[in-house]
Amino acid sequence: MKKVTPISVFACLFISVLLSAISTSAQNIKPDADNAGLTLPTGFAALKVADNVGRTRHIAVNKQGAIYAKLERLDNGKGIVVLKDTDGDGRAETKTSFANYIGTGIAIKGNYLYAASNKEVFKYALNENGDIVDENAAATIVTGLIDKGQHNSKSITLDNAGNIYVNIGAPSNACQEKDRTKGSMGMMPCPILDSAGGIWQFKVDQFNQSYANGVRYATGLRNVVGLDWNNQLNQLFVTQHGRDMLNNLYPEIYDTTLSAELPSETMYAINKGDNAGWPYVYYDHSKGKKMMAPEYGGDGKKTVEDKFINPAMAFPAHMAPNGLLFYTGNQFPARYKNGAFIAFHGSWNRSPLPQEGYYVVFVPYENGKPTGKWEVFANGFSGKTVVKNPRDAQHRPCGLAEGPDGSLYVSDDVKGTIYRIMYQK
Amino acid sequence: MQRIILAVVVGMISFSAVTAQTNNKLVAASIARGKTVYLQRCMVCHQADGGGVPKLNAPLDASTAVNGSDISKLVKYIVKGLNDRIEIDGEFYANAMPAADDLKDQQIADVLTFIRSNWSNKAGPVTLTQVKQIRSKLK
Numbered sequence: 001m002k003k004v005t006p007i008s009v010f011a012c013l014f015i016s017v018l019l020s021a022i023s024t025s026a027q028n029i030k031p032d033a034d035n036a037g038l039t040l041p042t043g044f045a046a047l048k049v050a051d052n053v054g055r056t057r058h059i060a061v062n063k064q065g066a067i068y069a070k071l072e073r074l075d076n077g078k079g080i081v082v083l084k085d086t087d088g089d090g091r092a093e094t095k096t097s098f099a100n101y102i103g104t105g106i107a108i109k110g111n112y113l114y115a116a117s118n119k120e121v122f123k124y125a126l127n128e129n130g131d132i133v134d135e136n137a138a139a140t141i142v143t144g145l146i147d148k149g150q151h152n153s154k155s156i157t158l159d160n161a162g163n164i165y166v167n168i169g170a171p172s173n174a175c176q177e178k179d180r181t182k183g184s185m186g187m188m189p190c191p192i193l194d195s196a197g198g199i200w201q202f203k204v205d206q207f208n209q210s211y212a213n214g215v216r217y218a219t220g221l222r223n224v225v226g227l228d229w230n231n232q233l234n235q236l237f238v239t240q241h242g243r244d245m246l247n248n249l250y251p252e253i254y255d256t257t258l259s260a261e262l263p264s265e266t267m268y269a270i271n272k273g274d275n276a277g278w279p280y281v282y283y284d285h286s287k288g289k290k291m292m293a294p295e296y297g298g299d300g301k302k303t304v305e306d307k308f309i310n311p312a313m314a315f316p317a318h319m320a321p322n323g324l325l326f327y328t329g330n331q332f333p334a335r336y337k338n339g340a341f342i343a344f345h346g347s348w349n350r351s352p353l354p355q356e357g358y359y360v361v362f363v364p365y366e367n368g369k370p371t372g373k374w375e376v377f378a379n380g381f382s383g384k385t386v387v388k389n390p391r392d393a394q395h396r397p398c399g400l401a402e403g404p405d406g407s408l409y410v411s412d413d414v415k416g417t418i419y420r421i422m423y424q425k
Numbered sequence: 426m427q428r429i430i431l432a433v434v435v436g437m438i439s440f441s442a443v444t445a446q447t448n449n450k451l452v453a454a455s456i457a458r459g460k461t462v463y464l465q466r467c468m469v470c471h472q473a474d475g476g477g478v479p480k481l482n483a484p485l486d487a488s489t490a491v492n493g494s495d496i497s498k499l500v501k502y503i504v505k506g507l508n509d510r511i512e513i514d515g516e517f518y519a520n521a522m523p524a525a526d527d528l529k530d531q532q533i534a535d536v537l538t539f540i541r542s543n544w545s546n547k548a549g550p551v552t553l554t555q556v557k558q559i560r561s562k563l564k
Contacts, residue, residue: 055480072480149510149519171521180523181506182466248469348478351468391476391484414479 026331026405026422029090036419038380046421050083050092053416057104058155058399062130065404067418069411070106070115079103080115083418090420098135104153114164116154118147121166142166144210146196151223159229164204165236169223170197174243174295175279182249186295190279193219197278199238218270220308222278226324232338233368236270239321239342243282244349253300260350264314265321277308285314313370318347319357322398329406332423339365341377343397343410348390355390358382360397360410378421381412452538452550459539462532466525475544483518486544496551500559503533530556
């Protein structure tokens with residue numbers, strides 16, 4: 001056996017102190033003077049980890065604090081960016097990239113990084129430093145998923161039993177015979193649900209799985225972009241983008257104001273086999289009811305009571321919940337622990353009324369249930385007090401990740417800004 | 426002889442001034458009607474400022490195609506819809522544009538005239554005759 005000298009023990013201690021200093025010192029990191037342009041609750045501060053990274057969709061942070069960001073458009077031919085803070089100032093000094101595909105979903109579980117294109121899911125081994133062992137050795141675990149442009153982004157999350165959950169968005173607004181076309185009826189039953197409009201479950205350790213190998217874990221979900229496995233409850237949670245264009249398609253039932261405010265954006269606690277009811281129903285948070293969709297005989301008044309699950313939480317319409325994260329860290333005050341952060345990408349379907357969203361929301365939880373009241377946690381991404389037209393928004397929040405020290409990271413897919421939000425007493 | 430020429434020239438000038446005036450009025454009326462169609466059928470996606478929605482719905486403001494001379498293409502987009510995810514001015518758009526084939530020829534001329542002359546766009550009007558001709562070949 002090799003003799004352990006005091007000096008090497010000292011060196012090890014020194015190195016580990018140094019390492020932990022780099023990744024766990026939110027208290028000592030100097031935030032940006034303007035908190036990266038964000039408005040935050042008292043005690044919170046923010047900085048821009050990086051800017052102009054590309055169209056960063058979802059993000060994942062490894063145990064060492066390095067950020068992996070999935071790009072929606074290739075940057076120099078690459079689709080995943082790795083950002084590292086090498087001097088502990090909270091800002092990224094190095095940026096490398098790999099992978100030749102675009103996409104949204106990215107996640108780290110154990111010693112693996114998982115990343116999704118708009119059709120597939122790939123898996124990469126990570127070494128003890130949290131780095132990719134071999135960038136060219138991506139294992140295809142899921143393949144052949146539907147990609148028809150509309151709602152094609154694939155988001156992913158993993159449970160603790162060897163399963164990965166993939167959202168497959170419906171390439172449709174309301175399952176009309178002719179999509180988004182006035183006067184076109186809803187198809188009954190909606191054939192899209194066979195291969196989209198739900199969450200599919202696959203195994204993390206099998207290769208080239210597709211519909212035949214996967215389980216349709218939940219259905220009736222139009223387009224989920226935010227999803228997270230809640231480890232406290234051991235349950236899948238998803239946020240759905242509700243349907244569009246009620247006024248355009250049914251002006252005799254919905255005026256422009258109603259159409260801007262309906263339907264709710266929704267968060268669901270999912271159990272295997274659940275059906276959230278798209279396209280047959282939409283949720284109306286002002287009534288607290290599931291409403292029959294007009295394409296299926298609804299008139300703005302008919303409710304559906306018996307079928308389909310209810311949301312765990314409903315939000316104003318069209319705000320586009322793109323990122324969901326259950327906070328498990330200890331850095332933020334205790335009330336944030338096990339609560340949900342949701343990144344709202346911001347609406348477009350409210351015109352001529354001003355747009356809404358473009359912020360990160362916090363949903364407090366008590367005893368595994370949302371208390372029912374959500375609050376804006378981080379605002380100011382758009383750089384505007386009111387966003388009238390979506391192209392005016394300078395940044396739009398999209399992905400969320402928790403750092404090893406409990407910092408909250410937010411990605412923006414307009415300019416590719418990565419924000420780090422910290423609690424500093 | 427000179428007098429005759431003068432009279433003819435004067436007559437021509439005043440005639441063309443009159444037609445230009447009526448033309449302007451006709452175009453203004455077409456733009457006004459086109460705006461109504463736009464608000465009801467297009468604004469939801471292309472927005473009040475014609476700026477579209479980044480990555481989702483193409484902008485019409487400052488678009489090469491909207492300001493271009495290929496009217497057939499524009500008429501076709503409206504009658505048939507557009508879901509080809511073509512590259513538009515260097516960008517791709519994920520949403521599906523529905524066919525609006527319930528619109529009358531005049532409404533299509535109006536809405537195209539509106540989008541070609543609104544915001545920063547400065548392209549000329551689209552006439553009923555043009556739409557009729559193009560549309561008959563589409564069927």
